[in-house]
Each structure stands twice: as C-alpha cells, then as structure tokens.
Amino acid sequence: MASCLVITSIICVLLTTVATIVAFATPNWIGFRGLNDAELCGCRGRHCDCGLWLFCTGGGVTNTGSLDNCRWFFSQDFQIERSLPEWFKAVQGLFSCAIASSLLSLLIGLFSLCCYCKTCNPHQAAGAFINLTFLLLAIGVCVFGAKAHMDHKTEVLARSGSMDPLFGWSFWVGVGAAGMALISSILYFCVGRQDEF
Numbered sequence: 001m002a003s004c005l006v007i008t009s010i011i012c013v014l015l016t017t018v019a020t021i022v023a024f025a026t027p028n029w030i031g032f033r034g035l036n037d038a039e040l041c042g043c044r045g046r047h048c049d050c051g052l053w054l055f056c057t058g059g060g061v062t063n064t065g066s067l068d069n070c071r072w073f074f075s076q077d078f079q080i081e082r083s084l085p086e087w088f089k090a091v092q093g094l095f096s097c098a099i100a101s102s103l104l105s106l107l108i109g110l111f112s113l114c115c116y117c118k119t120c121n122p123h124q125a126a127g128a129f130i131n132l133t134f135l136l137l138a139i140g141v142c143v144f145g146a147k148a149h150m151d152h153k154t155e156v157l158a159r160s161g162s163m164d165p166l167f168g169w170s171f172w173v174g175v176g177a178a179g180m181a182l183i184s185s186i187l188y189f190c191v192g193r194q195d196e197f
Contacts, residue, residue: 019177027051028168105129127188
C-alpha cells in the first residue's frame with residue numbers, strides 16, 4: 001500500500017506537469033498594450049499577447065476558443081521563430097525539456113504504485129526527474145523575466161499612464177509550476193529517505 005507521502009508527491013508532480021503544459025502552450029507570457037516598438041513575437045505597433053509559440057492580437061483567444069486572431073511562430077516558413085532573440089529560443093527549449101522531465105517523473109511515480117521492487121527505489125528516480133524539472137523551469141522563468149524586463153521594459157504591475165508591456169498570466173503559471181516542482185522535489189526526497197529506513 002502506498003503511503004500518504006507518496007500519493008501527495010505524485011499529486012504535486014501531476015499539478016507541476018499540468019501547469020508546465022498550460023504555461024508552455026498559452027499565448028499570455030507578455031501583454032503588449034497599444035503602440036510599442038518591440039520586435040518580439042511580431043507584435044510591433046499593436047496590442048497583442050505573446051506566448052512561447054504563438055501571439056494573438058485583439059485580446060487573445062476569442063470567447064469561442066477560436067485561434068483565428070492568433071499566429072504560430074512556425075507559420076510562413078518559420079518567419080517569426082527565426083527573428084526571435086537567442087534568449088527566447090533558450091526559454092522555449094528549457095520549457096520543452098521541463099515538460100519531458102515532468103512527464104517522466106509522473107510516469108515513474110505512477111508505475112511505482114503498481115509494483116514494488118526491493119532492490120531498486122523508483123522514488124529516487126522520480127525525485128531526480130522532478131528536481132531536473134525544477135531547475136529547467138526556474139532557469140527558464142528567470143531568463144525570460146530578466147531579459148523581458150531589461151530588453152522590453154516589461155512590468156509586473158500596470159502603472160497609470162504607462163504603456164509598457166506586462167507579464168501575463170502564462171508567465172506566472174510558469175513561475176507557479178517551478179514552485180510546485182520544488183515542493184514535489186522535496187517531497188520525493190523525503191519519500192526516498194523514508195524508503196531507506
């Protein structure tokens with residue numbers, strides 16, 4: 001029978017995985033308001049929401065869930081993707097790897113519920129992958145936050161009279177995913193230590 005700590009660890013890894021996928025796939029990392037001169041994401045001179053893989057004009061995804069007003073970075077022979085700065089591409093890669101490592105941690109954790117191995121400790125392997133996820137996510141959001149603020153004057157809160165871009169909710173979901181990955185990593189460390197005794 002699995003302990004409460006193991007079940008809690010797996011639930012935390014599941015929440016980390018879902019939050020990472022949501023942050024990865026949604027177009028709300030930076031919200032450009034009104035006129036701007038940013039070359040980032042192809043949002044020059046208009047109001048748009050920029051994500052890691054697409055940008056949407058006119059308030060993002062429509063109420064019907066349609067992506068008609070959104071454009072993928074891969075469209076038109078990778079035109080936008082090629083124009084992105086290197087740090088942005090690094091964040092894309094870090095989040096791609098974070099999804100893979102969090103899914104591996106989740107699968108190992110779920111399989112550890114099904115079988116019991118006396119000579120191996122799958123919880124340490126799951127903990128190692130979720131720890132890697134934490135590192136990838138933390139580095140990704142730190143790089144994105146620092147470079148977006150330095151290069152594009154992206155702000156956390158809107159100031160009156162300012163038209164500077166704002167960090168969107170997808171960025172904050174990424175920050176939350178990093179925090180949840182840290183909690184998951186600590187829980188799996190405790191589970192691994194508990195299994196040794």
